[in-house]
Amino acid sequence: MSFLEVRNLSARVRGAPDRLLRDVSLSVAPGEVRGLVGESGAGKSMIGKAVLGILPRAVEVLCGEILLGGTDLLRLPPAERRRRIGATCALIPQDPLTALNPSRRIGPQMTDRLVDILGWTRAKADARARDLLAEVQIADPDRVLRQYPHELSGGMRQRVLIASAFAAEPKLIVADEPTTALDVTVQKEVLRLIAGMQARHGTALLFVTHDLGVVSKVCQSLSVLYAGMVVEDTTVRDFFRAPAHPYARALLAATPKYTDPDRSLVPVAQDVLDGVQAQVDAADRGWRNG
Amino acid sequence: MRDGRGQVRRKVGLRLWLSAGWLTLLLLAALLAPWISPKDPLAQDLFLGRLPPFWMAGTEPGYWLGTDSLGRDVLSRILHGTRVAMTVALVAGTITCVIGAVLGLLAGFLRGWVDIVISRLIDIWMAFPPVLFSILLIAVIGPGLWSIILAIVVIDWTRFARVVRAEAMGQGAMDYVASAQVAGRGRMGTMLVEILPNVLPTIIVLLTLEMGIAVIVEAILSFVNLSISTDDPTWGGMIAEGRTSVHQAWWVLVFPLITLFLTVLSFSQLGEGLKDRFDPVLR
C-alpha cells in the first residue's frame, strides 16, 4: 500500500505543442526512499513540484492522478489540496541561499508553519525547532534560532532546511537536488543527515537528483526519466547490477567512477539518444490519437 | 533532448504599435500645426466664447472641440501646444539621458575614484529639493523653452545615473567581462562593446519615461505660469485657464488633460514595447 501514487500524469506548458511530463507513473511506499533521476530538462523537478502543488503557473496538468494516502489531490478544491499537502508533505529545496528569507531570523521561519497552519503554541513549536536543530547536529541551537540566514554557512543553512522539513512530522518529503550545490565533503554530511533522519522518523522520501552515485547511497528504488517519460522503474540493487533500458545504461556509463576511469564518463551515444527519442515520439503519437 | 523550455512565446507588438502611433501623430501635429490647425490659436472672438464641441448643441461649424472663454479654438490650441510639449520631451529627455547614462556607466563600470567622485556628486545634487531648484533656476535665468529644458536636465540626470550605475555594476561582475579582459580588451573597449548592449534596454526605458516626465514638468510649470513667456498655447496653460470655467465649459480643461495623459502613457509604453521587440534575449 503506497503512500504516494502518481498515475499517468501528463503536463505541459500552456499553449505548447509538446508535453513536459508524459504519462508519468510511480509510487512511494510509507518510509521508502525513491530516487527520481534524469538529466536537466527531463522533468524530475516538475514531478516533485506537481506532487507538492507548486507547479509554475505556466504549466498545466493535462490528465492523471496524484494519490496521497489514497486521495487524488488533483480532484480536490485548491484550498483543501493545500491544506492536505501542507499537513503531510514538506520540501528540502536545492538552493539554501534563496530558500530562506534573508530578513527574518531562523527561529520564526522554522516555527511559523507549525504555529499558523497547524495551530501549535509558540512554546511547543520552539521546543520542536530546538530538538530538530540538535538532531541535525547543530551545536548551539538557541543561538542559531536567533540568527539571520546570512550569518550561517551554506552547509549550516542546508541543515536548517532539513530540520525545517521534518518539523511537522510529514509523511512524505520531496528533496529537490538538496546536495547539488555543495562540496563533496559537505554533501556526505548532509546525505548522512537526511538518511539518518529519514530512518528515525520513518518518512517517505522522493529524492530528485541527477547524480547516480548519490542515488546508490540513499535510495531503495528509482525511476529514470527522459523528456518527461519514465524509461525505467526498479530497485536500486537491480538497477546498478544491470540496468534494463539502453538509455539508463548509457547514463550509468556516463557517470564518473574514479575506480574505473576508462569505463566511465562515456558520452551517451547518438543511437541510444535516437532510440529513446523515437520512444518519446511514439508515445506522443499515441497520445494525440488516443 | 527536446524539452519544454523556450516554447512560451511573448505577445509583442500591440502596445508598441499603439504608443508609437499616438506619438507619431503628435510629432506630425507638432511639425504641421500651423498648416493643419483649423483656426488661428491666438485669435480671440468674444462672441464665440465657450462654444461646446461639435457633437453638442449650440456649436459653430469649424470649432471641433469648442472654444475657451476668449473664443479661441481649443483644437487649434492643443495642436500648437504639441510643439512645446514635443520639443521639451525630445530635447530634455535626450540630454538628460546622455549625461546621466554616461556618468552612470563610468561610475558603475570603472569603479574606484571615478565612482567615488560621481556618486558623491549625485548624492549632493539629489539633496536639493527639485521643485524649488527648478523654480529658482527659472527665476534666475528667466522663463523660456530652454529654461524649462535646463531645469529638467539639471534635476533628473541623477536618477538616470543612479539606475545605470547599478546596472553597470551588476554587469561588470559577470564572467563575460572577465573573459573580455582575458582576451586582452581594454577597459573603455569593454565598457562600450560588452557592457553597453546589456545596459541599453534599461536606458531606453528610462529615456522614454523621462520624456513623459518632461511633458508633465512642462505642463506643471505652465500651469503655474513659469513656462514660456510668449502667448503660444501650452497644454498646462490651457488646463490652468480651463480650471476657472470648468462648470460652464468643461471641454477647455478636459481635452488638453486627456491629450497630456495619453502622451505620457504612450511614452512609457513605448519604452517597454521597444524593449520587448528589439531585445534579443527577450524574443
Place this chain on the structure above:
Amino acid sequence: MAEMFQVRDLRLSLPDLGRKPLLGAAPRIDILRGLGFDIAKGEVLGIVGGSGSGKSTLGRALVRLLEPTGGSIVFEGTDITHLDETGLRPLRRRFQMIFQDPMSSLNPRHRVGTIIGAPLALHGFDGIPERVEQALDHVGLPAAFRSRYPHELSGGQRQRVGIARAIAMEPDFILADEIVSGLDVSSQAQVLTLLERLVAELGLTLAFISHDLSVIRRLCSRVLVLQHGAIVEQAATDRLFAAPQAAYTRDLLAAIPLPDPDQVWV
C-alpha cells in the same frame, strides 16, 4: 625549457571591505598562502579543492585576472607577476580561460560568431570567419550556430562555445575553471571527451580546476590538492588515487559517492 609556468611562493590577499574602518585600509584576507608548483608543457594539471580552498583564485592569478600580492609567476620565461595591461596584452593570446558558468560567461546580447570572433579581431588575426567556423567545428557545433544567441543554446552547447572561444586564438595554455560543474552527466562526459581530444590534437597545456576528483582522474596527469589557500598534496594522478598522503585528500576520496550500492560509504 620544459616548464610553461613556474610559480614560487604565490600569495594573494584581498581587502575585507565588510570590516573596513572609517579611516584607513580594510584588513586583508589571505586567500593564497605561498603556493609553489610548475606546469610542464603539454601537461594536464588538475587543481582540486573545496569551496574556500582558493582554487578559483589561483586560476585567475595564473591568467592574470588578479594581481598577486607576493611571490612570482613566470610564464615561458617572462615574469608576469606584476605586469600591467600594456605589458600583458601581447601575451594574452597565449593563455586563455574557460569559465564555469556558461550563462554568465557569454555576453547574452552578442551572437556566437561575435563571441568567438571579437578576441581574434582584437589581436589582429586575419580570416576571422574561417577561424570561427573552424573553432566551432573543433567543438562539434554546426557552423550555423554562429548566428545564434546564447539563450538559444543548451547549457552543454554554451559550454562548448566557451571552449571554442578559448581555442580560437590558438593559445599555448588554457585554464578550465570548473567547466563541467553545472552540467548534467552526459553533457559532462561530452565536454571532457572533447577536451581530451583537443589537448591531443592541438598540443595544449591545460590546468583543470574542479571540486570533483572523479572527473580529474580521467583527464589529468598530475594533481594539486588545495586547502585553505595552501597545497596539501602534489602528485601524479595514479599515485594520488592509489596512495593519497594527506589526510584531506583521503577525506575527499572517501566522500565521493560512487555509483555502486556496495561501496562502503559511511
